[in-house]
Amino acid sequence: MDNGEVRDALRQVVEEMSEDGIPTLPLRLACGRLFSDWWERTLREIERHDASTSEDDVVDGFVAILVVSEPGPGAVWLEEEEDSVGRFMAVVAEAIRWRNAEALFHAIQTMRQLVGRHRWAFVDEAERAVLERLDALIRDTTVGVVHDERWSRNATRQDASENSREVAIRLMIRRECAALAHRLFxxxxxxxxxxxxxxxxxxxxxxxxxxxAEIRREWLSEARTAVEE
Incomplete structure (x- = not known):
């Protein structure tokens, strides 16, 4: 079997898996470098995942963005991959603007890594969206404070009546907000x-x-480093 036949076989396997409802995003990413014509389709697939109502799809989309945005040591960047960074930054920024709960946590986490890798792409609408939501999340992630109506169907509910999972998610998001704020600082x-x-x-x-202290982790590390120096 020559290279062309191998590629055709891989293409057929991926398409059949997709038609059967089997997640194919990781495999599409792996094959993206083999089939240049798949690149745009792969980007659209990532964007579809990030717009999904399924939590698993959203997280898969963010993972895919991080994979694509960091080819690894010694890898040669494709022109399409360079061009896609700004596109990914915009997608994640929109997720930060509108998502809640676990999806918001993963979106903020993904943005922090994207900014660390590609600072030049953090501009314009992506920057505005992230800064606006970071501002709102100061209040919305404070335990015991009335939060954004997008966060819950009952925006007047107080922390005393929240279950432990909701509180834990709030604190996880607050920790990621603090870490992203430090990176932007x-x-x-x-x-x-x-x-x-x-x-x-x-x-x-x-x-x-x-x-x-867990929320302040990155800022505390910076303070300790300054004292040691």
């Missing part, structure tokens, strides 16, 4: 540009001893 400082007010708010929160 470093980004703006590196660019020697004014640090947005919302990032300053997160800085104040995370430099306060009233906040949980």
């Amino acid at each position: 470093e980004l703006y400082r590196g660019w020697n540009t004014p640090i947005p007010e919302v990032i300053r708010k997160w800085e104040a929160i995370c430099r306060s001893e009233e906040e949980f």
Whole structure:
């Protein structure tokens, strides 16, 4: 079997799996470098996953974005992959703007890694969307405070009546918000540009001893490093 036959066989397997409802995104990513004509289809598949109502699909989409955005040591970037970074940044920013619960947690986590890898792409609408939601999440992730109506069907419910899972999710998201805010703090400082007010708010929160140490982790590490130096 020559290379052409192998590629045709792989293509057929992936298409048949997809038709049968079997998740194929990881396999499509693996084959993306073999079939250049698959690249745009793969990007659309990632975007479809990130727009899905299925939590598993959304998480798979974010994982795929991280795989595509970091080819690995020694790998040669394809032009299509370079061009896709801004597109991915916009997709994740929109997820941060509108998602809640576990999907929001994974979106923020993905954005933090994207910004670390491709700082140049954090501009325009993606930047605005992320900063706006980070501002809202200061309140919405505070335990015991009335939160955004998008977060729950009952926006007046207090922490006392929330179950432990909801509280845990809030704290997980707050931790990721603080970590993303710290990365953006470093980004703006590196660019020697004014640090947005919302990032300053997160800085104040995370430099306060009233906040949980786990939430403040990145900011505490920075403070310890400064003292050691």
